[in-house]
Amino acid sequence: MTSATPLDPELLAILVCPVTRTPLRYDREADELISEAAGLAYPIRDGVPVMLVEEARKLGASR
Numbered sequence: 001m002t003s004a005t006p007l008d009p010e011l012l013a014i015l016v017c018p019v020t021r022t023p024l025r026y027d028r029e030a031d032e033l034i035s036e037a038a039g040l041a042y043p044i045r046d047g048v049p050v051m052l053v054e055e056a057r058k059l060g061a062s063r
Contacts, residue, residue: 039058041056041057
């Protein structure tokens, strides 16, 4: 489940979690942006991060 386009490092540098406003970690294997502070994983679809809380997966939940 890898995206066709790798995530732009410059984009990752400016994105923050919409809940906590903390930096995100890119999980290449899961193709998600991880917010450790919020306990959420935001999906990346077609190379575009989906930064909506209602689309995020709770960490520890099944993919």
